[in-house]
Amino acid sequence: MAADLTHPVRSLWDAMSRQRRELGVAGVMGAIASGSAVALLGVSAWLIATAAQMPPVLTLTVAAVLVRTMALSRALFRYVERLVGHDAAFRGLTQLRVSVYQRLEQLAPTGLRAFGRGDLLARLVADVDAALDLPLRVVLPWVQAVLVAGATVAFLAWLLPSVGLVIAVLSIVAVALVPWLVSLTSRVAEARMAPARAELTAMVVRAFDATPEIAAFGTAPSVAAQVSSLDDRVTRLNGRESFSLGLGGGIGTVVQGCAVTAALVLAVPAVLDGRIEPVWLAVAALLPLALFDVLGTLPSSALAYQRIRGSALRLAEVADLPLPVTDPRHPLALPHAFTGVEIRGMRARWVPDTLALDDIDLSVAPGSRIAVVGPSGAGKSTLAAVLMGFLPYEGSVAVSGVEIREADGDDLRRHVGLLTQQAHIFDTTIADNIRIGDPDASDESIELAVADAQLSSWIARLPRGIDAPVGGFGLSVSGGERQRIALARLLVARRSFVILDEPTEHLDGATADALSRTMNAALSDATVLLITHRLLGVEDFDLIVQLGKGRVVARGTHDELMRRGGWYAEQWTVEAERQDMSRLLPELPIGRAVPAP
Ligand SMILES: Nc1ncnc2c1ncn2[C@@H]1O[C@H](COP(=O)(O)OP(=O)(O)OP(=O)(O)O)[C@@H](O)[C@H]1O
Ligand SMILES: [Mg+2]
The missing domain is CATH 3.40.50.300 (P-loop containing nucleotide triphosphate hydrolases)
Structure with a gap:
């Protein structure tokens, strides 16, 4: 879906309406069905009025056949319209959902920071679902309404030009003015509806995610109160929506009444002075009645339009987000065999003006094991994001000799794996x-x-x-x-090159050690970049790179870094002592009775 925040509904329509031919067929079928309903009343009126004059029965045969045909065609064409229209709309919906999902996938994981999980869920589910109404409840009804109104007005104008003129004017009121009024009164409420629903979804998702904490800290009543207040807001907006719909429906009924009255007022003198046959009086009065029944669906179409607009805007916001990394138009393919990683003078940033990594040089030979260590916030995970093609960078990062900004992201990730x-x-x-x-x-x-x-x-x-x-x-x-x-x-x-970003971070010491041993054994054939701030266990790595504030502070083997002193040596010694201590603890006579001297 192309991004267009100024015309969100048009972009949505472009994404939804690839089945143009089917939608066109559905529009024509619907128009024939609605037209049949109007014509049915007209022909019936003519038939009853003519029959009252007791003419020879043959005069009525054609009209009787027409009545049956119209009654059947009304149902038949409506059925075909529903079948074809819904098929096209649901296919459009699938295409839209896939395109929104693809966009989210391109943006993930670094480009979606602006949205919460629940909010994204609402955009992908509720806002996309709302788009289904665009063809079914907005475009098709309007197309049918205009076609049927045009045909009815043309017939009435042939019958009696003055009636045709009045019905034409009132049709414009019903097709344009009443829906415009509904739009106007519901616009504010409908613009708030999609965000309000999304906020409710987000709150419920958050509440579910945090159920253990909510239960543990006894905050369930306040969370429930927040959910209920968001729910009240949606209900209030629904109320305002109903008001607009009621207003539109009421005015529509008044317009319908005016149309029938006006037709009678104009047709009766025409019958009296012989301009039309008396039997046409019933037709002139009943055709507008049926026509305005068809036009009576348009207020709810106007409401649906406003609701879709809110959702379309939210989808356009997703489509409009800049991609954190754009794939090149003609990507270079990574060779099958992994020949190492070369990073030269690389810089990367999450936000403009703040370097998260600066002047990074690193060579990773095939089959080697490299540890990247450093305190929290040093830029270790940022390095992983760059190597995975999630974050743009300056300088050079080549995997198997291919600069990764020249490669396709998915291709890159078929060679580089990540465990977080x-x-x-x-x-x-x-x-x-x-x-x-x-x-x-x-x-x-x-x-x-x-x-x-x-x-x-x-x-x-x-x-x-x-x-x-x-x-x-x-x-x-x-x-x-x-x-x-x-x-x-x-x-x-x-994957030939594997990045492990603190894979043992949330585990207790013994579990973490066991997992580290498993990983070392299982990945013995792979090239490994282990990111960690837990230094025990990296002693036999080929190279240890220490990052600090986004820069390489020190590099070397364990022995070299220990000899050099500084953060690594201090930290490693502290961890080693702590481990010795925890091994000693069970042997200390804590909690045991100490015999009296
Ligand atoms: N998604 C992000 N958006 C904005 N800034 C970020 C993002 N991720 C990281 N940063 C910033 O980039 C800098 C480096 O963060 P990074 O996550 O690379 O650190 P780290 O070394 O992995 O830390 P830790 O050991 O805590 O995981 C930090 O200042 C951090 O605030
Ligand atoms: Mg990290």
Whole structure:
């Protein structure tokens, strides 16, 4: 969907209306159905009025056949219109949803900071769903209304020009003026509706996410009060929407009454002075009645238009966000064999004017293991974001000899893998979660990855084994198991260069050590860049790079950095002493009775 914040509905229509031919057919079919309904009343009126004069029955045959035809065609064409129109609209909706999702995917993970999770959910679900009404409740009804009004006015003008003129004027009122009034009175409420609904969704999503904290701190009543106040706002906006709709409906009925009265007032003298046959009086009076029934749907179309406008604006906001990284028009393909990473004079920033990384030089040879260490905020994860193609950079970053800004992001990520501290676990089975790494992976390679990630004994204890569901966000697995599932996913993906960004961060010491050992063994063939601020365990890495405030502060092997002193040596010594201490603790006689001297 192309971004256009000034004409959001037009962009939405462009995205929704690729099935132009089907929508056109639906419009014509709908117009024939509505036209049949109007004509049915007209022909019936003529038939009844003529029959009252008791003419020979043959005179009535054609009209009787027409009545039956119209009654049938009204239903038949309406059915076809619904079938074709809904098919086209739902296909348009799918295309729109896919294009919005693709945009979100291009923006993720670094370009979506402006939106919350619930807000994004509302945009992808509710706002996209609202677009369905654009063809079905706005465009098609209007097209039909205009076509039927035109045909009816033309017929009435042929019958009696003055009636045609009056009905033409009142039709314009019903097609344009009344919907405009509905739009005007509902515009403010409808503009607020989509954001209000999104806020409600976001609040509910937040409340669900934080259920344990809410229960633990007893804040459920205040959260419920917030949800209820947001819900009240949506209800109030609904009330204002109903007011506008009621106003439009009321005026529409008055217009309909005026149309019938005016037709009678003009047609009666015409009958009296012989300009038209008396039987046409009923036709002149009843055709407007049926016509304005058709036009009576337009106030709700106007309301739907305003609602769609709110949603279209929110979708355009997503489409309008600048991409954090744009793929080149003619990307260079990365070679199959990994030949290392070369970073030269690289700088990167999250926000303008603030460098998160500055003047970074780093060579990663194939098969080597490099640790990037440093205090919190040093820029370690930023380095991972650049290497994954999530963040633009200055200087040079080449993977297997290809500058990554010249490569396609997806191609790059087929060579470079990432395991983060909080890998996302989907609400499905363990097997499916692992298979995300490679949708075509065979059962054998999944089993191999499970074994390498040391999950086999845990899975063997589960009643449903690898087909056990893990719950929403992996709630029914422990932190260690979650990371091992994510590791198995990474192993299945077989990336030649693997970035591990604090994969043991949220785990206790023993679990973290066990996972580190597993990772070292499982990834022994890969080239590994381990990001960590936990220094125990990096001693035998080929190179340790210490970052500080976005710059390389020191680099070397463990022994070199220890000899050099500074942050690394101090931090490593503190951690080593703490570990010795925790090993000693169980042996200390704490809590045990000390025999009296
Ligand atoms: N998404 C972001 N938007 C804006 N600024 C960011 C973003 N991510 C990181 N930064 C900033 O970039 C700098 C480096 O952050 P980074 O996450 O790379 O640090 P880190 O070394 O990984 O820290 P930690 O050990 O806590 O994970 C910090 O000043 C941080 O505030
Ligand atoms: Mg980090």
